Amino acid sequence: MTDTLSTEISYTTETEIRWRGLDLMQDILGKHDFAETMFLLITGRLPEAWEKTIFDASLITLMEHGLTPHAIVARLVADSNPDQIQVAISSGLNCVGDVFAGTMEGCGHLLLEGLASDNKEDWCHSTARAYRENRRPLPGFGHPQHKPDDPRSPRLFEIARNAGAPGEAITLLEQFSQAVDETYGRHLTINATGALxxxxxxxxxxxxIMRGIAVTSRAAGLTAHIAEEQKTHSGRRIWTTVENQFAYTGP
Structure with missing residues (x-):
């Protein structure tokens, strides 16, 4: 028997549009917001009230963070290709990865490993030692600007706990953070992606799926940067400023 290609996400007919079984016009539009609907499409169900609060806060957190590589690349591309806003935004989104904004994926895998451990205290210390001894970047920790702590992380934990989150993953991350500080002999902040x-x-x-949340969030912020770029035309000045800062050292 031939396998049939299938999807559980949506289907349309001449008279209706359904997402995860719900009628777009009657069940979703005007009744559920962006965060709820995105959660529905990803998971197949509408979020509980506490889940929506957490998901919405997560979408907001990484939306904007100044002139980071994402925004700079988007502005430069917008200057080169001003009539195709989607090209500029998608170019900026290519900077979401293992260094900027996308490290929640690595931290998520790490926390899942810890949650499955029978002895979480031993896991925290042995994992911290392994990362330090191998000089591997620790996903979800450290920040070049926010010191001693990333102000977003404790606020996110507060929102989640107040909303009614079980707290197992949050508690493990805080426990792991203590082990990291002891192992490294200095304080490394839990950054926003670690908290997320x-x-x-x-x-x-x-x-x-976590990096997709970061991409969705950053797309909104980059739209704002392109809107500003259309008024200020900063991309050309960014280019000339960088060019003038480089000295030729060749033969």
């Missing part, structure tokens, strides 16, 4: 990894696990979002 814990929050996503609390509401059942798998690590493989």
């Amino acid at each position: 990894a814990a929050l996503m696990l609390e509401i059942g979002i798998s690590p493989g």
Whole structure:
């Protein structure tokens, strides 16, 4: 028997549009907001009130963070291709990865490993030692600007706990943070992506999907940067400023 290609996400007919079984016009539009509907499409169900609060806060957190590589690339591309806003935004989104904004995926995998451990204290210390001894970047920790702590992380934990999250992943991340500080002999902040990894696990979002949440969030912020770029035309000045800062050292 031939396997049939299938999807559970949506289907349309001449007279209706259904997403996860719900009628777009009657069940969704005007009744559920963006965060709820995105959660529905990803998970197949509408979120509980506490899950929506956490998911919405997560979408907002990484939306904007100044002139990071995402925004700079988007502005430069917008200057080169001003009539195709989607090209500029998608170019900026290519900077979401293992260094900027996308590290929640790595931290999510790490936390899942810890949650499955029978002895979480031993796991925290042995994992911290392994990362330090192998000099591997620790996903979800450290920030070049926010010191000693990323102000977003404790606020995200507060929102999640007040909303009614079980708190198992958050508690493990805080426990792991203590082990990291002891092992490294200095304080490494839990950054926003680390906190978001814990929050996503609390509401059942798998690590493989977490970076998609970051991409969705950053797309909104980059839209604002392009809107500003259309008024200020900063991309050309960014280019000339960088060019003038480089000295030729060739033969």
